[in-house]
Amino acid sequence: MCGIVAISGGSCASSEVLLGLMNLQHRGQDGAGILSLSKKENATGNGFHIDKQSGLVSLGDLEDKVRHRKDSFALGHTRYATVGGDAVEMLQPFLIEKFGIGLAHNGNIVNFLDMEDELSRDSALRLSSGRWVLSDSFMLLAQLARTLRWRDWNSGAIFDAVRSVMRKASGSYSVVSLLENGTLFGFRDPHGIRPLFWASRAGEERTEYGIASEPVALSYLGFENITEVRAGEAIVVSPDGQFEARIIDEKPVKQCMFEWVYFSRVESEFGGKSVYDVRFRLGIELGKRVKEMGLEADIVVPVPETSRVSAIALAEYLSLPFREVLVKNRYVNRTFILDSQTSRQEAIRRKLFPIASEFKGKRCLIVDDSIVRGNTARQITHLVRESGASEVTLLSACPSISYPCFYGIDFPDKAELLAGHLDNEAICAELGADRVIFQSLEGLSSAIGSNDLCTGCLTGSYPTDVALADRFAAKRKVDRLSEGESPSVVSNASKSKSKDSRRS
Ligand code: SF4
Numbered sequence: 132m133c134g135i136v137a138i139s140g141g142s143c144a145s146s147e148v149l150l151g152l153m154n155l156q157h158r159g160q161d162g163a164g165i166l167s168l169s170k171k172e173n174a175t176g177n178g179f180h181i182d183k184q185s186g187l188v189s190l191g192d193l194e195d196k197v198r199h200r201k202d203s204f205a206l207g208h209t210r211y212a213t214v215g216g217d218a219v220e221m222l223q224p225f226l227i228e229k230f231g232i233g234l235a236h237n238g239n240i241v242n243f244l245d246m247e248d249e250l251s252r253d254s255a256l257r258l259s260s261g262r263w264v265l266s267d268s269f270m271l272l273a274q275l276a277r278t279l280r281w282r283d284w285n286s287g288a289i290f291d292a293v294r295s296v297m298r299k300a301s302g303s304y305s306v307v308s309l310l311e312n313g314t315l316f317g318f319r320d321p322h323g324i325r326p327l328f329w330a331s332r333a334g335e336e337r338t339e340y341g342i343a344s345e346p347v348a349l350s351y352l353g354f355e356n357i358t359e360v361r362a363g364e365a366i367v368v369s370p371d372g373q374f375e376a377r378i379i380d381e382k383p384v385k386q387c388m389f390e391w392v393y394f395s396r397v398e399s400e401f402g403g404k405s406v407y408d409v410r411f412r413l414g415i416e417l418g419k420r421v422k423e424m425g426l427e428a429d430i431v432v433p434v435p436e437t438s439r440v441s442a443i444a445l446a447e448y449l450s451l452p453f454r455e456v457l458v459k460n461r462y463v464n465r466t467f468i469l470d471s472q473t474s475r476q477e478a479i480r481r482k483l484f485p486i487a488s489e490f491k492g493k494r495c496l497i498v499d500d501s502i503v504r505g506n507t508a509r510q511i512t513h514l515v516r517e518s519g520a521s522e523v524t525l526l527s528a529c530p531s532i533s534y535p536c537f538y539g540i541d542f543p544d545k546a547e548l549l550a551g552h553l554d555n556e557a558i559c560a561e562l563g564a565d566r567v568i569f570q571s572l573e574g575l576s577s578a579i580g581s582n583d584l585c586t587g588c589l590t591g592s593y594p595t596d597v598a599l600a601d602r603f604a605a606k607r608k609v610d611r612l613s614e615g616e617s618p619s620v621v622s623n624a625s626k627s628k629s630k631d632s633r634r635s
Pocket of ligand 1: 324386387388389390535536537538539540585586587588589
């Protein structure tokens with residue numbers, strides 16, 4: 132999962148992209164980068180600048196580098212690694228300067244190793260540094276560069292290039308791309324698995340455009356008329372601000388359900404529906420399950436932060452006290468930088484503090500957004516029991532995740548998933564809870580108000596052909612081992628950059 136932002140127009144596009152990325156920080160914290168275009172000094176024409184750094188957008192020197200830049204075209208990326216290792220060269224945007232094209236991508240291309248077999252034969256398709264990058268995002272750029280290399284950059288040629296990508300690439304992709312002449316374009320895979328939005332605003336000289344993963348990044352920058360890029364659609368903004376959109380490939384819409392449950396910001400809206408409302412309804416659906424079971428409890432406690440809205444709804448529905456008594460220490464280092472599984476588990480204890488007096492003797496409903504590998508849930512159950520709770524029921528606002536994701540969330544291996552190999556009774560025993568209640572599939576669809584969803588990790592039924600996924604998953608395992616994960620951690624339990632360790 133990653134966040135992308137792009138701007139065409141105005142006079143400080145790089146700075147605006149930086150601010151947009153700060154609003155998408157939740158989508159990726161491994162690193163960030165900005166590609167921008169400005170007049171070449173002492174020459175006519177444009178020149179690219181590219182700046183990248185590991186870690187959070189607001190840390191490091193990215194801000195210092197871009198904030199005084201006067202430019203009208205830029206795009207940026209926040210990275211959450213799901214392909215490739217931690218090296219800075221894996222950070223996006225990617226640029227093939229020779230062909231005047233750069234790109235940032237959110238999603239995963241399941242068959243990227245097969246694309247690589249073909250594209251790597253073309254020795255001209257290299258980064259500006261001359262290097263080849265084994266990354267699915269780079270394969271998208273190489274495919275675009277291959278078809279746009281003759282610099283015939285009218286909108287028809289761009290739509291054709293996007294069509295060539297859609298024919299070759301299988302998986303999820305929301306993409307923004309910038310050409311050396313100032314043309315900005317974006318596109319979304321034919322199922323619309325990952326989100327993408329565009330918007331406009333009146334500028335001093337022309338209409339200005341923005342493209343971003345979530346509407347909050349665009350509204351923050353003063354854009355209006357925020358519109359979803361439709362599944363399979365490409366949009367092109369010419370250097371002088373002419374806008375064109377075209378559906379390139381139409382397939383059934385299958386938006387990732389996890390965007391609603393966990394990933395997107397609660398202030399975002401998709402298709403006119405707010406993420407906040409959906410999370411609230413997820414809580415009500417959970418409440419219905421609790422009522423059907425005739426379960427009695429004393430307090431409802433959210434696991435900070437994502438589950439708070441669902442927990443409020445659950446408490447209201449059941450007329451139970453809502454208590455925020457698992458308190459997060461905001462200043463503990465992110466768990467992923469710790470170098471062993473034991474350290475990471477200790478880090479959860481250092482990040483979350485129970486207010487023991489509130490748990491003592493109580494029957495507790497602990498609400499989390501989801502249970503993936505179970506590491507956080509196991510630790511929390513332990514903390515709550517240690518604090519004297521008489522009963523611990525874990526509730527997951529998401530149905531049980533039993534199958535891998537190949538589309539941009541980092542759990543490509545079924546063996547790592549708690550529900551991938553245990554039934555509900557065994558999950559309770561594994562987590563040390565009295566019971567575990569998962570959202571139903573019907574409750575999820577009802578809360579979101581749509582069946583146009585990818586539910587691959589819940590049902591094992593994926594929107595695209597995942598016949599090549601074994602190769603993808605094997606490559607990811609190698610990446611993770613090279614990042615320093617022990618084999619047992621990679622195959623069995625917590626992944627340092629997993630959703631379980633990314634609560635912030
Ligand atoms: S498999 Fe699951 S996490 Fe992955 S895109 Fe589909 S719904 Fe989202």
